[in-house]
Amino acid sequence: MNSWLDHLAIAPIVIPLLTGAAMVVVGERRRMIEAGLGVASTLLLLAVSIALLRMADSTDQAMLRVYRLGDWPVTFGIVLVVDRLAALMVLLTSILGFSALIFSLARWYRKGAHFQPLFQFQLMGLNGAFLTGDLFNLFVFFEVLLAASYGLALHGPVVARVKAGLHYIAVNLTASLLFLVGVSMIYGIAGTLNMADLAARIPAIPAEDRALLEAGAAILGVAFLIKAAMWPLGFWLPNTYSAASAPVAAILSILSKVGVYAVLRLWLLLFGDTAGDSAGFGGSWLLFGGLLTIAFGSVAVLATQHLTRLAGASVLVSSGTLLAAVGTGQVAITGGALFYLASSVLAIAAFFLLIELVDRGRELGADVLAVTREAYGDETEDEDAQEEVGIAIPAGTAILGTSFLACGLLLAGLPPLSGFLAKFAILAPLFGPGQDGLSLTGWAILIALLLSSLTTIIAVARAGINAFWKPAAEAAPSVRMTELGPIGFLLILCVILTVQAGPVMRYMEETAQSLHAPRNYIEGVFTGSADAGTGGRP
Amino acid sequence: MEAILSLAIGLLTASGVWLILRPRTFQVIIGLSLLSYAVNLFIFSTGGLRIGAAPILEPGTAGDLAQHADPLPQALVLTAIVISFATTALFLVVLLAARGLTGTDHVDGRETDQ
Numbered sequence: 179m180n181s182w183l184d185h186l187a188i189a190p191i192v193i194p195l196l197t198g199a200a201m202v203v204v205g206e207r208r209r210m211i212e213a214g215l216g217v218a219s220t221l222l223l224l225a226v227s228i229a230l231l232r233m234a235d236s237t238d239q240a241m242l243r244v245y246r247l248g249d250w251p252v253t254f255g256i257v258l259v260v261d262r263l264a265a266l267m268v269l270l271t272s273i274l275g276f277s278a279l280i281f282s283l284a285r286w287y288r289k290g291a292h293f294q295p296l297f298q299f300q301l302m303g304l305n306g307a308f309l310t311g312d313l314f315n316l317f318v319f320f321e322v323l324l325a326a327s328y329g330l331a332l333h334g335p336v337v338a339r340v341k342a343g344l345h346y347i348a349v350n351l352t353a354s355l356l357f358l359v360g361v362s363m364i365y366g367i368a369g370t371l372n373m374a375d376l377a378a379r380i381p382a383i384p385a386e387d388r389a390l391l392e393a394g395a396a397i398l399g400v401a402f403l404i405k406a407a408m409w410p411l412g413f414w415l416p417n418t419y420s421a422a423s424a425p426v427a428a429i430l431s432i433l434s435k436v437g438v439y440a441v442l443r444l445w446l447l448l449f450g451d452t453a454g455d456s457a458g459f460g461g462s463w464l465l466f467g468g469l470l471t472i473a474f475g476s477v478a479v480l481a482t483q484h485l486t487r488l489a490g491a492s493v494l495v496s497s498g499t500l501l502a503a504v505g506t507g508q509v510a511i512t513g514g515a516l517f518y519l520a521s522s523v524l525a526i527a528a529f530f531l532l533i534e535l536v537d538r539g540r541e542l543g544a545d546v547l548a549v550t551r552e553a554y555g556d557e558t559e560d561e562d563a564q565e566e567v568g569i570a571i572p573a574g575t576a577i578l579g580t581s582f583l584a585c586g587l588l589l590a591g592l593p594p595l596s597g598f599l600a601k602f603a604i605l606a607p608l609f610g611p612g613q614d615g616l617s618l619t620g621w622a623i624l625i626a627l628l629l630s631s632l633t634t635i636i637a638v639a640r641a642g643i644n645a646f647w648k649p650a651a652e653a654a655p656s657v658r659m660t661e662l663g664p665i666g667f668l669l670i671l672c673v674i675l676t677v678q679a680g681p682v683m684r685y686m687e688e689t690a691q692s693l694h695a696p697r698n699y700i701e702g703v704f705t706g707s708a709d710a711g712t713g714g715r716p
Numbered sequence: 717m718e719a720i721l722s723l724a725i726g727l728l729t730a731s732g733v734w735l736i737l738r739p740r741t742f743q744v745i746i747g748l749s750l751l752s753y754a755v756n757l758f759i760f761s762t763g764g765l766r767i768g769a770a771p772i773l774e775p776g777t778a779g780d781l782a783q784h785a786d787p788l789p790q791a792l793v794l795t796a797i798v799i800s801f802a803t804t805a806l807f808l809v810v811l812l813a814a815r816g817l818t819g820t821d822h823v824d825g826r827e828t829d830q
Contacts, residue, residue, distance in 0.1 A: 328803075344814050347810055352748070355800075358796055365762055
């Protein structure tokens with residue numbers, strides 16, 4: 179193995195860090211250089227994350243690469259761990275980063291100061307949070323990504339953005355404090371913060387300390403679930419996401435998945451089947467919290483009058499679906515949930531970008547007016563009913579309409595796109611050959627998922643009718659290729675997810691299996707790069 | 717010593733929680749600061765409370781927490797102090813921006829009906 183390949187694991191953190199620093203030096207006056215640096219960095223990240231994914235998926239039995247910073251022994255130093263889940267999340271981050279950056283180049287990044295460096299630091303924080311192998315660095319990277327997201331959420335300040343940003347920052351600062359309390363409680367009991375070491379030590383924790391450890395883990399879980407916006411901790415989310423500018427909202431859509439990732443990783447690692455008396459601790463909280471989040475999100479989807487809030491509410495639905503699916507604690511369902519994660523992150527990001535284009539060129543508050551008109555009847559409805567036989571649809575509107583339809587199908591989980599496959603992959607194991615009849619939780623998940631699909635399709639269809647089926651007199655919104663391109667890119671990726679569902683699903687299932695049986699992870703971290711990292715790759 | 721420390725942490729936390737639930741942005745920021753003091757003390761205390769423990773091992777002695785103070789919580793608390801200082805400063809800027817844009821220091825950006 180080449181020596182530079184050994185350092186590939188840290189590249190997703192170092193590349194955006196250096197690029198962001200270089201952008202600060204270059205300064206905002208030289209926009210072309212800055213934009214060029216941004217595009218180069220995100221392209222490089224995309225390449226690196228694809229390489230990491232292939233590496234993590236390689237068939238040799240050491241399924242993870244451990245990168246020890248400064249080459250300190252694992253229990254003393256800091257480690258980065260690349261396994262299938264981390265590689266998948268890093269890849270999703272770079273895809274979203276690339277799309278949102280290209281989209282922002284059309285006009286958004288000029289609306290306020292320091293968009294580009296903040297964007298790079300955001301990517302750095304996200305990648306770091308996905309790659310790190312110990313709890314305290316998880317905290318540090320959380321703070322990096324949150325600090326960047328505070329700046330980005332306020333980008334191009336209007337009053338609504340500052341008001342929503344104020345709540346967002348206050349909620350997340352409190353969550354960070356809870357995070358610290360949880361981390362220090364766990365350290366006080368277990369004496370380590372390395373995730374693998376922690377997982378190895380938990381079965382041996384004496385019974386009198388176990389309650390304290392579980393309390394610490396629960397506080398930590400609350401901090402993650404605030405990020406993941408589980409009901410009732412997620413009231414801040416729709417406000418913040420709908421107030422943020424479009425490219426920022428697109429990148430924020432993976433921010434809520436950071437919380438889901440942390441829950442998935444730590445819960446299965448620390449409280450999996452091998453955790454002794456603590457096995458499965460908190461699982462029912464995840465399950466029922468997830469179900470309640472789906473219910474709340476579904477109602478919110480129906481109740482919204484703005485497209486942006488509709489997208490924000492569908493983030494809630496997707497978080498709830500993931501938490502409920504993870505909370506069942508079944509390997510097959512986790513595999514489906516991971517597929518759903520990939521599909522919904524791409525779809526929601528595309529939806530946020532699309533909404534900005536659709537909203538452009540409509541008068542302010544058009545959504546609200548349309549809903550009100552529906553409720554009270556439209557007086558001008560049949561004035562020009564017999565006028566036109568065929569209407570020429572402008573190309574821009576046609577493309578936007580098609581993309582909107584695709585996003586709607588993806589969000590609602592209807593065939594033929596990947597949203598359907600994802601929901602099917604979550605539900606199918608419930609009816610599998612091993613199950614005789616549905617359990618109560620099985621029924622609850624089934625009903626929640628189907629109802630959320632129904633409400634989403636109703637809300638999206640209503641919004642789409644209001645946005646696109648209107649007199650041609652209103653000018654079609656002017657859009658550029660740099661804005662349509664990223665949306666098309668994200669949607670094509672969803673199509674690829676659909677067509678290549680077999681290989682993707684195999685990857686997700688293997689990820690789920692290694693998450694549910696973390697022995698490989700723990701041993702891999704301890705043996706370190708000594709043999710797991712440099713071992714026989716072709 | 718344990719009782720005094722836990723009382724101090726509890727008092728700071730209680731005051732902090734009360735303040736962040738108040739409607740004025742200045743109260744919220746003071747509340748967050750008090751909470752972060754409480755959390756910092758809490759992290760510091762997880763290493764165990766001892767007086768006079770050596771910070772660094774004597775040469776030739778075995779590495780055991782009985783002989784020296786636990787350095788990790790100290791490192792953690794240092795990081796936590798720096799981060800909470802930075803985020804508080806950032807929050808202060810947003811707070812001033814909100815005050816300037818909305819003309820009120822209410823957290824919702826508008827006064828409730830009196």
